[in-house]
Amino acid sequence: MAEKKQNPEYEAPAIDWESRAYWEGAGRGELVLQRCRDCGVVQHRPRGLCASCLSDDIEHFVSSGRGEVYTFSVVRQNQMPAFAKAVPYVISYVQLEEGPQLLTNIVDCDPDSVSIGMAVKVDFVPTPATNGDALGVPRFVPA
Numbered sequence: 255m256a257e258k259k260q261n262p263e264y265e266a267p268a269i270d271w272e273s274r275a276y277w278e279g280a281g282r283g284e285l286v287l288q289r290c291r292d293c294g295v296v297q298h299r300p301r302g303l304c305a306s307c308l309s310d311d312i313e314h315f316v317s318s319g320r321g322e323v324y325t326f327s328v329v330r331q332n333q334m335p336a337f338a339k340a341v342p343y344v345i346s347y348v349q350l351e352e353g354p355q356l357l358t359n360i361v362d363c364d365p366d367s368v369s370i371g372m373a374v375k376v377d378f379v380p381t382p383a384t385n386g387d388a389l390g391v392p393r394f395v396p397a
């Protein structure tokens with residue numbers, strides 16, 4: 255009998271000073287993005303500078319967590335232990351309402367039901383750091 259299909263598993267993220275707010279936000283169940291106070295651009299991945307105007311006047315804010323599938327692929331083979339029980343699974347770029355795209359998984363649905371433009375919302379997997387910091391990994395589910 256086949257084992258029950260699982261969602262992909264995640265290890266605790268490797269964080270640094272640029273990404274700490276993002277991963278800690280995910281640990282609280284918040285999708286944290288950055289906005290430039292000089293030019294207003296919203297960016298992801300987290301950086302120490304605005305990728306548009308190079309200002310270092312960056313603020314963090316909690317996004318709506320809503321978006322749509324920009325593009326996706328269904329992974330049907332992956333021998334890495336954390337993913338082998340999850341195939342087939344969906345890897346996707348999600349277009350967030352605030353502008354940036356996020357590389358992520360779409361879970362809790364039939365992979366064949368995913369389509370470009372599909373509305374999705376964020377969900378989080380707690381992934382504590384080895385030092386006990388409450389971190390998380392965002393992924394998306396049908397909205």
Ligand SMILES: [Zn+2]
Pocket residue numbers: 290291292293294295304305306307308309
């Ligand atoms: Zn800027």
